[in-house]
Amino acid sequence: xxxxxxxxxxxxxxxxxxxxxxxxxxxxxxxxxxxxxxxxxxxxxxxxxxxxxxxxxxxxxxxxxxxxxxxxxxxxxxxxxxxxxxxxxxxxxxxxxxxxxxxxxxxxxxxxxxxxxxxxxxxxxxxxxxxxxxxxxxxxxxxxxxxxxxxxxxxxxxxxxxxxxxxxxxxxxxxxxxxxxxxxxxxxxxxxxxxxxxxxxxxxxxxxxxxxxxxxxxxxxxxxxxxxxxxxxxxxxxxxxxxxxxxxxxxxxxxxxxxxxxxxxxxxxxxxxxxxxxxxxxxxxxxxxxxxxxxxxxxxxxxxxxxxxxxxxxxxxxxxxxxxxxxxxxxxxxxxxxxxxxxxxxxxxxxxxxxxxxxxxxxxxxxxxxxxxxxxxxxxxxxxxxxxxxxxxxxxxxxxxxxxxxxxxxxxxxxxxxxxxxxxxxxxxxxxxx
Amino acid sequence: xxxxxxxxxxxxxxxxxxxxxxxxxxxxxxxxxxxxxxxxxxxxxxxxxxxxxxxxxxxxxxxxxxxxxxxxxxxxxxxxxxxxxxxxxxxxxxxxxxxxxxxxxxxxxxxxxxxxxxxxxxxxxxxxxxxxxxxxxxxxxxxxxxxxxxxxxxxxxxxxxxxxxxxxxxxxxxxxxxxxxxxxxxxxxxxxxxxxxxxxxxxxxxxxxxxxxxxxxxxxxxxxxxxxxxxxxxxxxxxxxxxxxxxxxxxxxxxxxxxxxxxxxxxxxxxxxxxxxxxxxxxxxxxxxxxxxxxxxxxxxxxxxxxxxxxxxxxxxxxxxxxxxxxxxxxxxxxxxxxxxxxxxxxxxxxxxxxxxxxxxxxxxxxxxxxxxxxxxxxxxxxxxxxxxxxxxxxxxxxxxxxxxxxxxxxxxxxxxxxxxxxxxxxxxxxxxx
Numbered sequence: 001x002x003x004x005x006x007x008x009x010x011x012x013x014x015x016x017x018x019x020x021x022x023x024x025x026x027x028x029x030x031x032x033x034x035x036x037x038x039x040x041x042x043x044x045x046x047x048x049x050x051x052x053x054x055x056x057x058x059x060x061x062x063x064x065x066x067x068x069x070x071x072x073x074x075x076x077x078x079x080x081x082x083x084x085x086x087x088x089x090x091x092x093x094x095x096x097x098x099x100x101x102x103x104x105x106x107x108x109x110x111x112x113x114x115x116x117x118x119x120x121x122x123x124x125x126x127x128x129x130x131x132x133x134x135x136x137x138x139x140x141x142x143x144x145x146x147x148x149x150x151x152x153x154x155x156x157x158x159x160x161x162x163x164x165x166x167x168x169x170x171x172x173x174x175x176x177x178x179x180x181x182x183x184x185x186x187x188x189x190x191x192x193x194x195x196x197x198x199x200x201x202x203x204x205x206x207x208x209x210x211x212x213x214x215x216x217x218x219x220x221x222x223x224x225x226x227x228x229x230x231x232x233x234x235x236x237x238x239x240x241x242x243x244x245x246x247x248x249x250x251x252x253x254x255x256x257x258x259x260x261x262x263x264x265x266x267x268x269x270x271x272x273x274x275x276x277x278x279x280x281x282x283x284x285x286x287x288x289x290x291x292x293x294x295x296x297x298x299x300x301x302x303x304x305x306x307x308x309x310x311x312x313x314x315x316x317x318x319x320x321x322x323x324x325x326x327x328x329x330x331x332x333x334x335x336x337x338x339x340x341x342x343x344x345x346x347x348x349x350x351x352x353x354x355x356x357x358x359x360x361x362x363x364x365x366x367x368x369x370x371x372x373x374x375x376x377x378x379x380x381x382x383x384x385x386x387x388x389x390x391x392x393x394x395x396x397x398x399x400x401x402x403x404x405x406x407x408x409x410x411x412x413x414x415x416x417x418x419x420x421x422x423x424x425x426x427x428x429x430x431x432x433x434x
Numbered sequence: 435x436x437x438x439x440x441x442x443x444x445x446x447x448x449x450x451x452x453x454x455x456x457x458x459x460x461x462x463x464x465x466x467x468x469x470x471x472x473x474x475x476x477x478x479x480x481x482x483x484x485x486x487x488x489x490x491x492x493x494x495x496x497x498x499x500x501x502x503x504x505x506x507x508x509x510x511x512x513x514x515x516x517x518x519x520x521x522x523x524x525x526x527x528x529x530x531x532x533x534x535x536x537x538x539x540x541x542x543x544x545x546x547x548x549x550x551x552x553x554x555x556x557x558x559x560x561x562x563x564x565x566x567x568x569x570x571x572x573x574x575x576x577x578x579x580x581x582x583x584x585x586x587x588x589x590x591x592x593x594x595x596x597x598x599x600x601x602x603x604x605x606x607x608x609x610x611x612x613x614x615x616x617x618x619x620x621x622x623x624x625x626x627x628x629x630x631x632x633x634x635x636x637x638x639x640x641x642x643x644x645x646x647x648x649x650x651x652x653x654x655x656x657x658x659x660x661x662x663x664x665x666x667x668x669x670x671x672x673x674x675x676x677x678x679x680x681x682x683x684x685x686x687x688x689x690x691x692x693x694x695x696x697x698x699x700x701x702x703x704x705x706x707x708x709x710x711x712x713x714x715x716x717x718x719x720x721x722x723x724x725x726x727x728x729x730x731x732x733x734x735x736x737x738x739x740x741x742x743x744x745x746x747x748x749x750x751x752x753x754x755x756x757x758x759x760x761x762x763x764x765x766x767x768x769x770x771x772x773x774x775x776x777x778x779x780x781x782x783x784x785x786x787x788x789x790x791x792x793x794x795x796x797x798x799x800x801x802x803x804x805x806x807x808x809x810x811x812x813x814x815x816x817x818x819x820x821x822x823x824x825x826x827x828x829x830x831x832x833x834x835x836x837x838x839x840x841x842x843x844x845x846x847x848x849x850x851x852x853x854x855x856x857x858x859x860x861x862x863x864x865x866x867x868x
Contacts, residue, residue, distance in 0.1 A: 119536075122779065340554070345556065349827050357857070361846070362842040379663055380825075389805075389814045393782075395785035396793060415574065418727045
C-alpha cells in the first residue's frame with residue numbers, strides 16, 4: 001500500500017521524514033569486477049572488448065566489426081517506419097532548439113583599474129555517450145545526450161551500445177544519426193566505459209562520458225572519473241505532482257503511473273489540498289493498474305514507494321516538494337507559474353495539467369536527463385554547459401598592476417609564498433624604473 | 435634536471451607523450467580509515483567530532499566550543515594588521531565584482547507551437563567550505579570559495595577549519611568574515627566532511643561541499659558525493675608559460691617558480707620559440723632557486739617535473755599547450771589575445787607579461803580554484819554556477835499539445851512505456867471532445 005499522509009496530523013513530520021529517507025536502491029557491489037574489466041581493456045584493448053562482448057553479449061566481433069559501418073547505419077535507419085522517424089525528427093528539432101538557447105556568452109571587459117577580465121567557453125573535444133542495450137534502450141535518451149553535446153560544439157561524439165545476440169534497435173541508430181553522432185560501437189558494460197576513457201586501437205579516447213547504464217556501467221564511470229569527466233550517476237527516478245481539486249484524477253493517475261512503470265524503485269508522490277482529489281487519484285491508479293502492460297513494475301513501485309499527501313494549502317505543498325527536491329514536478333494548479341516561484345529545488349517543472357511529464361520525456365525540448373534521488377538540491381539536468389568549459393581571462397596593464405599588485409604581494413607574503421610575491425615585485429620594480 | 439625538449443627533433447613526440455603521462459601524485463589509500471571516520475560521525479555526531487579533534491589536533495572541545503563565537507571572530511579579525519586587511523578587502527571586492535558578472539539569466543519564451551519553455555536558476559540552500567589548517571591555510575582560498583557561493587545566493591555558508599593545538603590563522607577568519615560566511619567550526623579532516631554531509635547536533639548538514647584538503651579530505655568528499663554535491667578533487671597544480679623572445683627571463687623564471695613552490699608535485703613548463711629565451715630562463719630559475727625560501731620544494735618540483743620546450747612557432751606552442759590543458763596558462767607574447775584564440779583547453783589564461791599568474795591567485799578577480807592534472811579538457815574553474823542549479827520549465831497549451839503530443843505518444847509506444855503514451859492520449863482525447 002502506498003503511504004497516505006495528512007500534513008495537519010501530529011505524526012506527519014515523523015512520517016514524512018521516513019518517506020524522505022526511504023532507501024530505494026541498494027547499489028550492487030560490483031567494484032572489483034569492474035576494476036578487473038577496466039584493467040583488462042587497458043592492457044589488451046580491442047582483444048579485451050571482443051572477448052568480453054563474446055562472453056556477455058554472445059556476439060562474435062572482429063576489430064573490423066566493432067564499429068557500425070556507414071552502410072549498416074543507413075540500413076538500420078531505413079528500417080524505421082516513417083511515423084516513428086517523423087516523431088524522432090520532431091523531437092530532435094525541438095530538443096535542439098531548446099538547447100541552442102542555453103549557449104552561454106563569452107565576456108571580456110575593462111574594469112576601473114584598466115585591467116581586462118573575462119572568460120571564454122570552449123567545447124569538450126570528444127565525448128562518449130553510453131546507450132544501454134536490451135529493454136532500457138531508449139532512442140529518446142540518445143537524443144537527450146547527443147544533441148546538447150553537438151549544440152555545444154563537441155567535435156567528435158562516439159556512442160557505445162551493446163547489441164546482445166546481435167539485436168539492434170533501429171530507432172537508437174536513427175536517433176544517433178539524427179543527432180549527428182560520429183561513431184557507433186557495438187560494445188557495452190564496463191568495457192565500453194573503459195574503452196571510451198582509455199582508448200583502444202579501434203576506439204579513440206574521449207574527454208567526457210555521459211549516459212545511463214546499469215550498476216556495472218555506473219561503477220565504471222565513477223572509477224574513470226578524473227581521467228575523463230562524467231555526468232551524474234543516475235539513481236531511481238521520481239515524480240511529485242502538486243494538484244488542486246480542479247483536475248481530472250485519471251490524468252494525474254496516468255502521470256504518476258508513467259513514472260512508476262519505469263522501475264520498481266521509481267517513486268510517485270501526489271500532494272493535494274483536496275482530500276476528494278486524493279481519494280479519486282488513488283482509485284484511478286488502482287483501476288489503471290489492472291490493465292497496464294507494465295503493471296507488475298508500476299504496481300510494485302506504487303505499493304512500495306508511492307505516497308499521497310493532503311495539505312491545508314498549496315504553499316505547504318511547495319514547501320514539502322522542496323524538501324523532496326523531485327526530479328520531475330508537475331504543478332496541476334490554476335496558476336502554476338505563481339506556484340513555481342515558491343519552488344527552490346526541482347529538476348524540471350511541468351506547468352499546468354496540459355503538460356504531462358511524458359511530454360518532457362520526448363518532445364517538450366528541455367532535457368529528460370535530470371537529477372534524481374534528491375540531488376536537485378545541488379545539481380541540474382543535462383545541458384550544454386556539461387559539454388563546455390569556461391576558461392577565465394585576465395590581462396593587466398602596467399597601470400592596473402601598479403594599483404592592485406601591492407595587495408597581491410602583501411597576501412603572497414602573508415601566505416609564505418615568496419616567489420608569488422617576487423613575481424609581482426619584479427614587475428612593480430620595473431614600473432618604478434620607467 | 436628538468437626535461438629540455440625541441441619540438442623539431444624526431445624523438446620529440448615520444449618524449450612529450452612521456453611528459454604528458456608523468457604520474458605526479460600517488461594518492462594515499464586512506465579509504466578504509468575515512469569510511470570508519472564517516473561512520474563514527476554519523477553514529478556519534480558531536481561526540482565523534484570532539485574525540486577525533488582531541489586525537490588529531492590535540493585540542494579539547496565541547497559542543498559549545500566547536501563553533502567560533504561572534505566574539506572570537508571579532509577578536510581574530512581585529513588582530514589582522516591593517517595593511518593585510520586592506521589587501522584582503524581589495525581582493526574580496528575584485529573577486530565579488532568578477533563573479534557577479536557570472537550570474538546567469540533566467541529565461542521563459544513561447545515557441546511556434548505556443549508551448550512556453552525556459553528555465554530558472556536557484557541557489558543551493560546551504561554550502562560547506564573546507565579550509566585546511568596549518569601550512570596550507572590560505573585566506574585567499576577562503577575568498578575564492580566563499581564569495582562565489584554568496585554571489586550565487588547561498589543562504590547558509592559554513593566553514594570548517596582545523597586548528598591544530600588551537601592555532602588559528604586570523605587572516606582565515608577575517609577572509610571568512612569579509613566573504614559573508616555564516617558559521618565557522620574548528621574541525622578538520624574527514625570528520626569535518628562527514629559532519630557537513632550528514633549533520634550533527636551542532637552542525638546542520640549542507641547540500642554542497644567545496645574546498646581543498648589532504649588525501650583524507652579528498653577521500654571523504656568522494657565518499658559523500660551523491661548525498662551532497664562536491665567540487666572537483668584537486669590534483670597537483672601546474673603552469674605552462676608560452677613566451678616569445680621579447681621577455682625578461684627573470685619574470686618568466688619567477689612565474690614558473692611561483693608554481694613550483696606550492697608543492698613538490700607541481701609542474702612548470704616553458705614553451706618558447708626562442709632558444710635564447712629557453713636558456714636564459716633556465717639560468718634565471720637556477721639562480722633564483724639558490725635564495726628562495728621554499729627552495730627545497732620548488733627545487734624538487736623543477737627537477738622532477740619541470741620542462742622547457744622550444745618550438746618553431748607560437749602556433750605549435752598553442753597546440754602543445756592544448757594537449758597539456760594546463761591549469762594556468764601565461765601568454766607572454768606580443769599579441770596574447772590573438773594567441774588565446776588558438777587555445778582550446780586551459781583553466782585560466784594570463785594575457786601578456788604584465789599579468790603574472792600570482793595576480794590571479796589573489797586580486798585579479800577570476801577564481802584561483804582551477805582544473806588540475808589535464809582536467810581542463812572537460813571542466814572549469816570554480817564559479818557561481820557551482821552554487822546554482824537550473825530547473826527547466828515547460829508549459830503546454832491545448833493547441834501545443836495537439837501539435838506535438840502525438841509524436842510523444844508514438845515514441846512512448848516505441849519504447850514500450852504505455853502509461854507515458856496514455857497520459858498524453860487522455861489529454862488528446864479530451865481535446866477531440868471539446
